[in-house]
Amino acid sequence: MMKYIKFLFFMILAVPGIAQQATDYFPAANGHKWYFKTTLLDSLNNEIDSLATYSIDSLAGEISYLGYQSKYILGKTATYETVPFLPYTDTSYVSLSGTEGRTYFGLGALNSLIGLVDTTALDSNFAGLFNLLASVQGWYSTYRLANTVNSNYTLFTKDTTITIDSTNLPLRFQVRGRRINDGVLSTSVGNFNCKKFILSYSVSYILIPILPITLITIPDTHYVAQGNWLVKQIAPSTSLDLSVVQLGSFTFPGRVEVVIPPIVPSSVEEEYLGVPDGFTLAQNYPNPFNPSTVIEYSIPKDSEVKLTVYDNLGREVEKLFEGFRAAGKYRAEFKAAGLAGGVYFYRIEAGEISKTGRMILLK
Numbered sequence: 001m002m003k004y005i006k007f008l009f010f011m012i013l014a015v016p017g018i019a020q021q022a023t024d025y026f027p028a029a030n031g032h033k034w035y036f037k038t039t040l041l042d043s044l045n046n047e048i049d050s051l052a053t054y055s056i057d058s059l060a061g062e063i064s065y066l067g068y069q070s071k072y073i074l075g076k077t078a079t080y081e082t083v084p085f086l087p088y089t090d091t092s093y094v095s096l097s098g099t100e101g102r103t104y105f106g107l108g109a110l111n112s113l114i115g116l117v118d119t120t121a122l123d124s125n126f127a128g129l130f131n132l133l134a135s136v137q138g139w140y141s142t143y144r145l146a147n148t149v150n151s152n153y154t155l156f157t158k159d160t161t162i163t164i165d166s167t168n169l170p171l172r173f174q175v176r177g178r179r180i181n182d183g184v185l186s187t188s189v190g191n192f193n194c195k196k197f198i199l200s201y202s203v204s205y206i207l208i209p210i211l212p213i214t215l216i217t218i219p220d221t222h223y224v225a226q227g228n229w230l231v232k233q234i235a236p237s238t239s240l241d242l243s244v245v246q247l248g249s250f251t252f253p254g255r256v257e258v259v260i261p262p263i264v265p266s267s268v269e270e271e272y273l274g275v276p277d278g279f280t281l282a283q284n285y286p287n288p289f290n291p292s293t294v295i296e297y298s299i300p301k302d303s304e305v306k307l308t309v310y311d312n313l314g315r316e317v318e319k320l321f322e323g324f325r326a327a328g329k330y331r332a333e334f335k336a337a338g339l340a341g342g343v344y345f346y347r348i349e350a351g352e353i354s355k356t357g358r359m360i361l362l363k
Contacts, residue, residue, distance in 0.1 A: 020145055022096040025195070026071065026229050032059040034230075035263050038077075040312060041237050041254030048314055051345050053358045054080045054263060058088065068095040068102060068139055078283050079357055084263055086283055094229070101143035101224070105136060105155075105175075136173075143224055145195055147179045155199075159206065170206040171215075175199060185223050185232055189261055192225035194232075203240070216240040218252060232258045253313055281348050281355040284334070288360040291337040295320070295346055295357070298329040303351040307332055312343045325350070336361050 034057040039047045055077040062071055074088035095102040140155040147153065155175040162169050178198045185192045199220045204212035216238055223232040237254035282296040299305060307320040317339065320332040334346070341363030347356045 020099065020226075022099060022101045022143070022145060025101070025145070025224050025226050026094065026096055027059055027227060030059050030061050033057065033262070034228075035260050036257050037260045038255055038257040040314070041256065042314070043237050043239075043251060043253075045236050045254055047256065050347075051310070051312075051314060051356060052080075053077050053356075054083045054260075055257075056083055056263065057092075065093050065095075065104070066139065068093075070095040070102075070104070077358060079281065079355055080263060081355060082281070082283055082357070089287075095139065099144065099146035100141045101145070102139050103142040105138055105140055140175075142177060142199070143195070143197055143222070144177065144179060145224075149179055149181055152176050152178045172204040172206050172212050174202050174204070176202070180221075183223075185225070187231065187259055189259055192223065192228065192231050194223040194225045197222045197224065216252070228259070232256070234258075251313065279350065279353050279355075281346075281357055283357060284346065284359045288362045289336075290341075290362045292333055292335045293359060294331055294333055296329065296331045297348050299325055299327055299350045301327045301351075306349045308347050308349075309334055310345045310347065312345070317344065320346075334359075 034055075036055040036057070037052055038055065039049060039052045042048055055075060057073050057075040060072050060074050062069065064070070065072065070093040073092045073094065075090035075092065076083060076086050076088045077090070078086050093104040095104075136156065136158055138156070141153075142155065144153065153176065155177055157172060157174045159170070159172050162171065176199070178200070180196045180198055183194055183196055185194050199222060200217050201220065202214055202217040204214045206212045218235055218238050220233060220235040222230060225231045234256040235254050238252045240250045240252060278298065279300050280296075280298045284293045284295045286293060295307065297307070303325065304323070305325040306322045308322075309317045309320060311317050318334070320334060321330075336344075339361060341361050344359050344361060345356055346359065347354060
């Protein structure tokens with residue numbers, strides 16, 4: 001009997017340590033900033049460092065948003081050199097309750113499936129599927145800190161039908177979550193004891209409603225650290241095989257996003273004032289855009305210049321300029337009327353200097 005009582009007391013005392021509160025994992029003070037580096041992965045999951053982008057997120061405060069008291073986070077993404085000077089253009093929301101962290105799903109939350117898809121290889125009908133999926137919005141219990149390890153839970157399921165070349169394709173889009181074993185993450189800013197989750201984004205072909213055929217599943221691993229929230233996300237490159245409906249295969253490039261040390265501006269005057277003797281590559285505007293956008297750059301001395309646009313697999317889409325330029329400021333227009341929506345990159349090379357920017361085409 002005494003052993004039984006001791007066991008009960010042990011279990012009662014152990015519960016608070018196991019089922020930690022979601023608020024323990026989130027920064028306590030407004031103004032907290034996260035600095036991230038996002039790198040695309042090729043088909044072999046090697047990092048394409050030349051296409052890396054950088055983000056700064058800032059905890060702005062707490063508001064009531066669509067039924068939930070939530071933290072709201074402002075974000076911006078660009079090259080390492082330009083991101084400190086840009087205004088915040090994105091907003092995300094997190095609601096913390098008990099042992100659960102809810103996130104608001106929209107286009108940004110579905111970046112693993114939509115922002116990484118090789119849309120340049122898809123016709124407008126199929127690309128329309130991803131625009132439809134982007135419309136899935138709502139609060140979801142994404143991070144369940146007390147969930148049993150390796151126990152799956154469904155965030156949402158959406159069935160739809162798209163038509164490609166007169167062929168109707170009944171498809172199911174599903175997002176599922178799973179907590180996996182905790183682990184220590186080593187980064188350039190230190191080591192973190194993390195809760196780890198895998199969010200699986202899947203698309204299935206509903207040939208028979210009770211027996212859908214999975215076409216693709218993208219596992220996106222999230223690392224959540226005490227007092228820091230998300231410190232790393234990684235999704236491997238994945239292939240989508242549509243041979244079952246005679247439509248070939250497509251590639252979803254992977255990406256890894258991890259916290260880095262604070263990004264320190266090197267020259268405020270150069271970015272804000274556009275000093276003629278400075279080398280700059282500005283963020284395109286408008287961004288996102290449709291169907292065209294403007295890219296401005298300046299070079300400090302006469303040189304050979306090449307300005308090129310790439311898709312999210314690193315393939316050349318268009319060479320906007322290649323030739324000799326005298327020192328000065330220039331602008332180029334990128335017209336994308338014939339391209340599929342998605343993430344694109346623009347890169348300038350002038351002499352021994354090169355810089356890369358990221359832009360989003362909406363369709």
